[in-house]
Structure formats: structure tokens, C-alpha cells
Amino acid sequence: MITPMLAQASLLADPSALAAATRAVNLLGALMLVSAFFILAAKRLDHAIYASAAQSVLLALAGAVLADATGVRHLWVIAAITFVLKGLILPRLLMFIVARLRIDPAIEPTPLVRAPLFLATAMVLLAFHVTEPLSGLKQAVTGDALPYGISLTLVGIFIMIARKKAITQMVGLYTSENGIFFTGMAVSHGMPLFVEIGVVLDVALGMLVMAILLFRVRSTIDVVDIDDLHHLRG
Amino acid sequence: MSLPFLDKLAEISFLVALSPLVTGWIKKLKARLQCRRGPGLLQPYRDLSKLFRKGRVISRDTTFVFRAVPPLVLGATVAATALVPVLAARPGSGGEGSILGDAILLLGLLALARFVLALGALDAGGAFGGMGAAREMTVGALAEPAMGLVIFGVALGHGTTDLAGLTAERTSLGAGIATAGTLLGLLAALVVLVAETGRIPFDNPDTHLELTMMHEGMILEHSGPGLGCIVLATHLKQALLMALVADLFFPFGIAREPGGVALLLGAAAFAAKAIALAALLALVESTAAKVRFFHIPSLLFASVALGLLSLIVRAL
Numbered sequence: 001m002i003t004p005m006l007a008q009a010s011l012l013a014d015p016s017a018l019a020a021a022t023r024a025v026n027l028l029g030a031l032m033l034v035s036a037f038f039i040l041a042a043k044r045l046d047h048a049i050y051a052s053a054a055q056s057v058l059l060a061l062a063g064a065v066l067a068d069a070t071g072v073r074h075l076w077v078i079a080a081i082t083f084v085l086k087g088l089i090l091p092r093l094l095m096f097i098v099a100r101l102r103i104d105p106a107i108e109p110t111p112l113v114r115a116p117l118f119l120a121t122a123m124v125l126l127a128f129h130v131t132e133p134l135s136g137l138k139q140a141v142t143g144d145a146l147p148y149g150i151s152l153t154l155v156g157i158f159i160m161i162a163r164k165k166a167i168t169q170m171v172g173l174y175t176s177e178n179g180i181f182f183t184g185m186a187v188s189h190g191m192p193l194f195v196e197i198g199v200v201l202d203v204a205l206g207m208l209v210m211a212i213l214l215f216r217v218r219s220t221i222d223v224v225d226i227d228d229l230h231h232l233r234g
Numbered sequence: 235m236s237l238p239f240l241d242k243l244a245e246i247s248f249l250v251a252l253s254p255l256v257t258g259w260i261k262k263l264k265a266r267l268q269c270r271r272g273p274g275l276l277q278p279y280r281d282l283s284k285l286f287r288k289g290r291v292i293s294r295d296t297t298f299v300f301r302a303v304p305p306l307v308l309g310a311t312v313a314a315t316a317l318v319p320v321l322a323a324r325p326g327s328g329g330e331g332s333i334l335g336d337a338i339l340l341l342g343l344l345a346l347a348r349f350v351l352a353l354g355a356l357d358a359g360g361a362f363g364g365m366g367a368a369r370e371m372t373v374g375a376l377a378e379p380a381m382g383l384v385i386f387g388v389a390l391g392h393g394t395t396d397l398a399g400l401t402a403e404r405t406s407l408g409a410g411i412a413t414a415g416t417l418l419g420l421l422a423a424l425v426v427l428v429a430e431t432g433r434i435p436f437d438n439p440d441t442h443l444e445l446t447m448m449h450e451g452m453i454l455e456h457s458g459p460g461l462g463c464i465v466l467a468t469h470l471k472q473a474l475l476m477a478l479v480a481d482l483f484f485p486f487g488i489a490r491e492p493g494g495v496a497l498l499l500g501a502a503a504f505a506a507k508a509i510a511l512a513a514l515l516a517l518v519e520s521t522a523a524k525v526r527f528f529h530i531p532s533l534l535f536a537s538v539a540l541g542l543l544s545l546i547v548r549a550l
Contacts, residue, residue, distance in 0.1 A: 023412060030414035030547065034421060034540070041536055117539040124543060128550035144414065144547070 021069035022143040025186055028062040029148030032182065033124065036155040036175050040116050045105045045167055049094045052171045056086035059178045066185050074193040075185060081200055082181070086174065090207055094167060097211055101218050107163060116162045120155050127151040145186030152179025164227045170210055177203055241322060241492075242334070246315050248501065253473035254278035254466070256512055263516035278469060285462035293455060296358050303354030304456060304463035307347045311467040311474070314343040320477045321500035322489035323401035336395040337385045340478075341378065344430075347467065348374050351452055358455035366451025369527060373436060373448065376534035377429045383541030384423045387415065388482045391548050401481040402490060411484075418544035420483045424514070425537035427479055431472045433515055435525040435533065446527065473508065480507040 035055040042048040063079030066072070098105065127150040134146060156176025160169050177199070184191050191199075258275040265272020292301065317340045352371055355363035389395045392403045404411060429436045432449040441447050453464050481488070487503025489496035525533065 023410075026414040027412065027417055030417050030543075033543065034418070037536070037539060037543075041532070115535070117535055121539045121542045121546075125546050125550075128546050132550055147550070 018069065021065055024065045025062055025145055026143040026148075028058050028065070029143070029145055029182065032058045032062075032178065033148060033151055033155070036152055036159070037117060037120060039168075039171055039175060040120055040155065040159050040162065043107055045098055045103065045107060045165065046095065048107065048168060048171050049091050049098070052174050053087055053091035055175065055178055056082055056091075059182055060087055062182060063185055074196075077193060078181075078185065078196050081197065085200055085204060086178075090174070090204065093207060093211065094170065097214060098167060101214060103165070103167065107165065107168060116158070119162075120158055123154040123158060124151040127154060142186045146183055149179045149181075149183025149186070152176065152182060155179075164225060166210060166214055170207060173206070174203070241497075242316060245319075245321050246312060249315050249320050249473055249477065250312065250466070250470055252508075253469040254282060256473045256476070256508055257469050259509065260512045260516045260519075263513060264520055267516065267520040278465075282462055282466060285465065286459050288458040290458035290460055292457075293358055296455075300354050300357045300455070301460075303350055303357075304460035306350045308463040308467045308470075310343045310347040310350065311470045314340050314347070315470060315474050317343070317397055318474055318477050319398050319401045319481055319488060320504055321497050322492075323398050323405065323481070323485065324490060324492070334398075337389065337397055337400075338395055340397065341382055341385070344381075344471070345374070345378060347471070351464070355452035355455070360455055362447070362451040362454050365445075366448050366454070369448045370452055373429060373530060373534070376531055376538070377426055380422060380426045380534055380537040380541055381430065383538060383545060384419050384426060385478075385482065387419050387422075387541055387544040387548060390545065391415065397478075397481060401485045401488060404482065405485045405488060405490060413548075415544045415548040416483060418540050418547060420479075422537045422540035422544060423479050423483065425533065425540070427475055427511070428515065428518060429530075429534060429537070430475055431515065432468075434519045435522045436530055438524055446524070476508050476511045477504065479511065480504065 032055050035051045035058065038051045039048045039055075042051065060079045060083035063075050063082060067075035067079060097103070124147075128144075128147045131147040131150060153176045156172050156174070156179055159172030159175055163169070163172065181196070181199075184196075255275065255278070258273075258278045261277065262272050262275055317335055317337070348370065352367035355367040355370075386395070388404070389400060392400055394400055394403075428434075432439055437448040438444070438446070439449065442450050444450075449468070453461060456464055484507065487499060487506075489500035
């Protein structure tokens with residue numbers, strides 16, 4: 001495996017390619033952030049699922065750009081896994097569940113959360129603010145990946161809080177997970193390959209568990225709104 | 235009269251003369267998307283000449299305010315055109331010590347036109363006018379800050395709100411203009427463009443008798459040359475906002491040195507950008523449904539949020 005140090009050295013050879021890669025990472029980070037906002041603002045489940053798929057494809061693109069720029073080969077593997085699993089297979093599975101369970105496609109807002117977009121904007125501001133002292137990390141290639149990644153993670157968790165359908169919980173989890181991956185890939189040239197594959201598998205497994213559980217819940221009590229869980233008191 | 239002044243005058247005339255064509259092009263494109271032949275590209279010109287030849291009917295119950303509205307609206311919009319570089323962006327012609335203003339004045343002039351139009355609608359006392367004015371002001375209260383955020387987000391990176399200087403600097407960036415901040419700002423600007431031109435999903439420009447209409451509701455009482463002035467101002471505002479979006483986000487091709495060739499190139503570049511933006515508007519209008527009035531704020535909030543994001547990304 002190529003060490004980050006070696007990769008850095010190979011980069012410095014071509015400053016213009018480097019600047020282009022940095023800009024591409026920044027643009028992809030911004031687009032991923034837009035997709036997260038779109039998921040948060042979405043009024044229909046299928047829109048949120050498609051946006052999450054697009055976000056994963058953007059993450060895969062960012063992985064490919066980083067792999068190309070840094071020469072770290074296992075980033076290609078991660079990009080490919082992200083594209084196939086999170087960009088293609090999981091969204092289809094989600095759509096299948098929505099169709100099969102005949103879940104109402106409308107996403108109702110949680111009444112307690114007002115102006116979600118502004119709260120999310122505040123989170124992005126927070127992410128950019130707290131990473132300001134770490135601007136040493138804004139080196140070549142990485143760009144603003146750290147604040148973008150943290151923003152995505154926060155907004156993803158916020159989506160899980162602000163939306164109450166089980167499917168939107170899953171989409172929010174993807175978003176925050178994409179954020180962690182984006183940060184990991186850009187800032188530290190990726191975690192070790194096995195860790196990343198393990199995390200992706202975890203997500204896929206989580207998806208399967210949720211799917212099976214949803215089918216069970218549906219067949220037993222006919223509702224998949226997690227809000228009803230609040231009435232359960234031990 | 236100095237040469238830059240004449241240049242600017244030519245630029246304004248260019249935009250005023252061509253703005254109905256932009257509307258005609260959007261109408262034509264929409265018709266083609268709906269498998270209709272649609273009216274000819276020059277139909278807006280024919281409409282305008284008809285309006286200017288017709289007589290004027292003014293309600294007994296109106297005051298002088300109503301009669302002052304059409305020239306004021308057109309005047310404010312034409313004055314706003316003077317501030318936006320369309321063919322040429324030379325900081326000398328609009329920079330320090332020049333008589334022209336900056337982006338803040340531009341926002342002010344557009345707000346003035348909106349205010350005067352609403353005032354006229356209220357003065358006539360019709361039910362449609364009052365409702366249209368109330369709705370227009372509600373949308374305006376949200377669209378103007380969004381527009382301001384977009385402009386100031388871009389201006390922040392260059393330290394000037396003078397649009398000519400800003401455009402010149404943006405042009406010199408070359409491919410470096412494609413930053414995350416630009417992208418977020420452009421997305422916000424496109425939402426505001428649709429809102430400010432009064433198109434679906436915000437307002438339907440084709441309807442003349444509907445309870446949901448905003449702009450058409452406000453101008454219902456106007457007739458003849460007065461209506462002509464307002465319709466021309468609407469065409470002009472649309473072209474003006476397209477020029478503004480092009481200046482801020484893809485200023486390539488705009489003339490930066492004096493001379494006829496550069497101006498011609500600038501005109502060609504502007505035509506290409508206007509055609510592309512108009513195609514986008516027509517596409518959005520043909521594929522989207524008009525949203526309920528009470529959902530319009532959430533759409534504009536999204537634009538404001540994107541504008542804020544572009545500001546955060548640039549500033550921190």
C-alpha cells in the first residue's frame with residue numbers, strides 16, 4: 001500500500017492537475033451538500049431516495065478523483081463499491097420496499113422541527129466554523145473536504161431527527177455515512193481498505209435488517225410510522 | 235457626452251430592443267414542448283405595437299398615482315438596466331467616481347418598480363389588483379433577500395459591489411470561476427430568476443383570468459400605452475435578470491476593451507447565454523406544476539439557504 005507521504009510527493013509534480021483535483025473535490029462536496037438539503041426539503045419519499053442515490057454517485061466520483069490525484073489505489077476499490085452498492089443497489093432496494101409495502105410516498109414534516117433548512121444551514125456554518133483552526137488540513141487535493149464531510153454528517157443525523165418515516169431514517173443514515181466517508185477519503189486518503197469495506201457491509205446489513213423488520217412490523221401492526229413508538233412505555 | 239456614456243446608452247437600447255424577443259423565444263419553446271406551433275417569435279413586438287396604438291381607459295375612481303405607474307415602472311427598470319453590464323464590462327465606465335451606481339442601487343430600483351406597480355394595483359381598487367399586489371409583495375419580501383444574498387455572496391470574494399468591476403474580475407478568473415461557492419450561488423440564483431420573472435412554479439405568466447395570478451392581477455386595470463409600458467418593463471426585467479445571472483456566474487465572452495468587434499462578440503455571447511437561460515425557463519415551466527401559494531415561501535427559503543451556503547463556503 002502506498003503511504004500518504006509518497007502519494008503527496010507524487011502529487012507535487014503537477015500543480016495545475018493538483019489545483020483541478022482540489023477544485024473538483026470542493027465542487028463535489030458542495031453538490032453532496034445540496035443533495036443533503038434536497039433530501040431534507042423533499043416532500044416525497046422517491047425524491048429523497050433518488051437524491052440519496054445521486055449523493056452516493058457523487059461520493060464515488062470524489063473517490064475516483066482522489067484516487068487519480070493521489071495514486072492511492074484502494075480508493076478506486078472504495079469508489080467502485082460505493083457506486084455499485086450505495087448508488088445502484090440500495091436505492092433500488094429502498095424503492096422496492098416503498099412499492100411493496102405500499103408506503104404513503106408523502107413525507108410529513110415533524111411538527112416540532114421548524115425551518116429545517118435554516119437549522120441545517122446553521123449546522124453547516126458550525127462545521128465550517130469549528131474546522132477553521134484546522135485550516136492546515138486545507139491542503140492540496142483535500143480542499144474543504146473536512147468541513148463538507150462534517151456538515152454532511154450533521155445534516156444526515158438531522159434528517160434522521162426531523163423526518164419520521166423508517167425509510168427517511170435510512171436515507172439520513174446514508175447521508176451522514178457518506179459524510180464520514182468523504183472526510184475519511186479526502187483528509188486521510190481513506191481508512192484501511194478492510195475497515196471501509198466493513199463499514200459499507202454494515203450499512204448494507206443495516207438496510208437488510210431494516211427491510212426485514214419493516215416487513216414484519218407491517219404484517220403485524222400495519223403501520224411503519226416510528227412516531228407511534230413514542231406511545232410505548234415500559 | 236463622453237464615449238463610455240454613449241456606449242452605455244447603446245447597451246441599454248440593445249437590451250430594451252431585444253427583451254421582447256427573449257419572451258417570444260420562451261413562448262415558442264414552450265409551445266414546441268407542448269407539441270403546438272405557437273405564435274411567431276416576433277409576437278411580443280406585435281402585441282406591444284398594438285398596445286401603444288390603442289386608446290387608454292382609466293377608471294373614474296383612480297388618482298394620479300395610477301396614471302404615474304406605467305412610466306415609473308418602465309423608468310425604474312430601464313435605469314436598472316444601466317447598472318448591469320450586458321455587452322461590455324469595463325470598470326472604467328462604471329467604476330469609482332462614475333455616475334452609475336452599484337448592485338445595491340440595482341436591487342433598490344427593482345424594488346421600486348415592484349412597489350410602484352403594487353401601489354397602482356391598490357389604487358385602482360379592484361379585487362384582483364389588491365390580491366395580486368398582496369401576493370406579489372409577499373413573494374418580493376422573500377425573493378429580494380435571496381437575490382441580495384446571491385449578489386453579495388459573489389461580491390464578497392472580490393471586495394466590490396460595482397457590477398462592471400465585478401464582472402470584469404469574474405471574467406479574468408477563467409476556469410477558476412468554477413468553485414463550490416459559485417455553484418451554490420448559481421443554484422440559488424436560478425431559483426430567484428424563476429421567482430422574479432413570475433414563472434411557474436411561482437406564478438403563471440400565461441393566465442389572464444385566474445384567482446391565483448399575481449403579476450397579471452396587478453396590471454388588470456391598465457390599458458393601452460400604459461399597459462404597453464408595463465409589459466415592456468416585464469420583458470426588460472426578465473432579460474436584465476438573465477444578464478445579471480450571466481455576469482455573475484458565466485461572464486465569458488463579454489467585451490472588456492473598447493471596439494466594435496469586441497462589442498459584437500459580447501452581443502453574440504449574450505445572445506447564446508440568453509437562449510440557454512430562456513430554454514431552461516421554458517423547460518422548467520413545461521415540466522413543473524405551479525405550487526400552492528403557501529408553498530412558495532418554502533421554495534424561496536431553499537434559495538436563501540443555498541445563498542447562505544455559498545456565503546459560508548466563500549467566507550470561511
